[in-house]
Amino acid sequence: MVSIAVKTCVAALLFVVGYNWIYSCRKRPLPPGPKPVPLVGNALQIPKDAPWEKLHEWFTTYGPIISLKLGSRTVIVLGNRDVVHDLIQRRSRISSSRPRFIVFGEHYAKSRFPALLPYDSKWQSFHRIQSSILNPRNAKGYRPVHIAGCKQMLYRMLDGEHIVSHFSYFVSSAWSTMLYSTRAEPTTETTSDRIHDMLAHLTELFCIEHSLLDIFPVLEYTPGISWISKRKGEAFFKEMMTFFEARIRKGLQSASWNISQAWHQRLPAGTQWEDFAGMITEVEFAANSTLPVTLSIIAMMFALHPEETKKVQAEIDEQIGTQRLPTFEDAGKLPYTDAFLRECLRLQSNFPFALPRAVTQEEEYMGYRIPRDAIILPCQYALNMDETVFESPKAFRPQRWVDNPNLPSPATFGFPRRLCPGKSYAKDLMFIGMTSMAWGFNFEADNNVSERPSESYSLLYIPSVKTFRFSCRTAAHRAIIEREWQESETNVHSHHSPRSQVESMRG
Numbered sequence: 001m002v003s004i005a006v007k008t009c010v011a012a013l014l015f016v017v018g019y020n021w022i023y024s025c026r027k028r029p030l031p032p033g034p035k036p037v038p039l040v041g042n043a044l045q046i047p048k049d050a051p052w053e054k055l056h057e058w059f060t061t062y063g064p065i066i067s068l069k070l071g072s073r074t075v076i077v078l079g080n081r082d083v084v085h086d087l088i089q090r091r092s093r094i095s096s097s098r099p100r101f102i103v104f105g106e107h108y109a110k111s112r113f114p115a116l117l118p119y120d121s122k123w124q125s126f127h128r129i130q131s132s133i134l135n136p137r138n139a140k141g142y143r144p145v146h147i148a149g150c151k152q153m154l155y156r157m158l159d160g161e162h163i164v165s166h167f168s169y170f171v172s173s174a175w176s177t178m179l180y181s182t183r184a185e186p187t188t189e190t191t192s193d194r195i196h197d198m199l200a201h202l203t204e205l206f207c208i209e210h211s212l213l214d215i216f217p218v219l220e221y222t223p224g225i226s227w228i229s230k231r232k233g234e235a236f237f238k239e240m241m242t243f244f245e246a247r248i249r250k251g252l253q254s255a256s257w258n259i260s261q262a263w264h265q266r267l268p269a270g271t272q273w274e275d276f277a278g279m280i281t282e283v284e285f286a287a288n289s290t291l292p293v294t295l296s297i298i299a300m301m302f303a304l305h306p307e308e309t310k311k312v313q314a315e316i317d318e319q320i321g322t323q324r325l326p327t328f329e330d331a332g333k334l335p336y337t338d339a340f341l342r343e344c345l346r347l348q349s350n351f352p353f354a355l356p357r358a359v360t361q362e363e364e365y366m367g368y369r370i371p372r373d374a375i376i377l378p379c380q381y382a383l384n385m386d387e388t389v390f391e392s393p394k395a396f397r398p399q400r401w402v403d404n405p406n407l408p409s410p411a412t413f414g415f416p417r418r419l420c421p422g423k424s425y426a427k428d429l430m431f432i433g434m435t436s437m438a439w440g441f442n443f444e445a446d447n448n449v450s451e452r453p454s455e456s457y458s459l460l461y462i463p464s465v466k467t468f469r470f471s472c473r474t475a476a477h478r479a480i481i482e483r484e485w486q487e488s489e490t491n492v493h494s495h496h497s498p499r500s501q502v503e504s505m506r507g
């Protein structure tokens with residue numbers, strides 16, 4: 001009797017082992033890629049400085065889809081429009097989630113930032129609330145806020161210094177107005193500084209050396225390592241919440257309608273305060289981490305490409321003249337200026353890898369296995385540098401967009417289901433910021449300035465902006481900038497203010 005039971009168990013065991021062996025032999029391979037070394041995988045082969053350039057090289061060697069090992073994580077990197085379309089758009093049901101961001105997302109943000117949440121009902125609910133206001137139709141209603149902020153930015157730029165801080169202040173002030181109805185006054189400049197200090201801290205967490213826990217999740221269970229990260233994260237979260245809570249409460253109590261109030265009214269019953277505050281905080285962080293950088297990139301490109309900049313200024317002078325500032329109504333009349341902006345976004349992508357996605361179900365693609373829980377990085381940099389789409393992709397040639405209006409838009413704002421919800425607002429602010437700068441200022445680079453990033457944070461690109469000069473084009477331009485700013489200041493408390501115009505969108 002016993003021997004029959006033993007024989008049956010052994011047979012069952014052999015069957016399971018055999019089945020698994022045959023199954024694993026039949027399993028499709030992962031996409032190709034550089035050979036990983038034990039334990040760390042490919043982590044040491046990826047340079048800290050501009051890692052996307054190395055990835056681009058690997059696409060040439062291995063093809064448009066490659067796999068890497070970062071510690072124990074499998075990372076699949078996508079390098080052209082077709083594979084991004086197939087895996088991110090057509091198979092969005094399995095590729096719209098986010099991986100666990102243990103340090104940034106869980107320890108520092110306590111899972112309160114929707115951007116870092118998996119694709120689940122909680123994310124969908126917050127995303128619906130965000131999109132109810134952050135949509136292209138509403139973005140138009142906020143244009144007066146951008147115009148007013150831009151006038152202030154131009155006025156501040158007359159000092160010929162600290163350009164990044166003028167951009168930061170412009171963005172921070174515009175978003176304070178929209179989110180809380182509190183336009184930042186010059187005396188509260190520390191507000192934008194505080195936000196940028198916190199952002200700088202968070203940005204560093206993207207570096208590979210700060211991502212050990214993300215690369216080796218097993219370290220979570222190692223006493224000490226996880227504890228230190230959690231403790232630092234908790235202190236940061238507390239400070240961040242205290243700061244933003246004060247701003248949000250002010251917004252909720254304001255007599256003027258604002259986005260915080262609109263979102264608050266749409267919250268499902270039982271929503272925790274931290275989730276609501278997290279949703280607003282991430283939007284402030286998103287705007288403040290991207291737009292000043294993009295405006296800096298544009299200004300840097302003005303300085304580095306004088307011939308193309310002259311063409312932008314000639315177009316603006318012809319269409320707008322010197323007697324008034326640019327407005328949004330000018331948008332359709334400035335094809336070369338629009339082309340210049342597209343070329344900046346193509347060449348200097350702020351998010352070279354967009355934001356990481358996670359695969360929720362094993363999938364087969366091009367004969368390769370895309371395993372469940374793999375991280376997917378759609379490499380926007382590679383899409384923008386694809387020489388089958390853009391001739392001489394490394395050259396700065398705005399004219400290519402004028403000559404060929406059918407070129408695909410630069411990969412900048414990510415991809416469907418997780419596409420950047422602030423896209424329309426960002427495009428408006430970039431358009432008016434860029435056109436106004438070119439209208440009023442000349443930019444000049446030092447000889448040694450380069451387009452390469454001065455700081456690179458694995459997933460983010462920050463340009464080097466310290467080495468160019470800028471000055472107002474003529475006394476006539478200066479006089480208009482001064483006059484417009486003074487008038488705008490006088491109007492702030494009147495019924496002509498941008499805030500009261502935004503109010504009219506309420507219904």
Ligand code: HEM
Nearest residue numbers: 114115286287290294351354355413414415418420422426
């Ligand atoms: C030039 C400016 C900007 C750029 C280049 C940019 C780029 C991106 C990219 C690449 C993503 C990831 C998309 C994906 O996973 O496929 C993203 C997500 C996001 N962006 Fe932007 N963004 C910009 C401005 C803004 C602004 C002004 C806001 C403010 C509302 C914003 C809010 C967000 C949020 C909340 C997400 C997360 C979406 C999610 O829940 O997954 N962004 N952005």
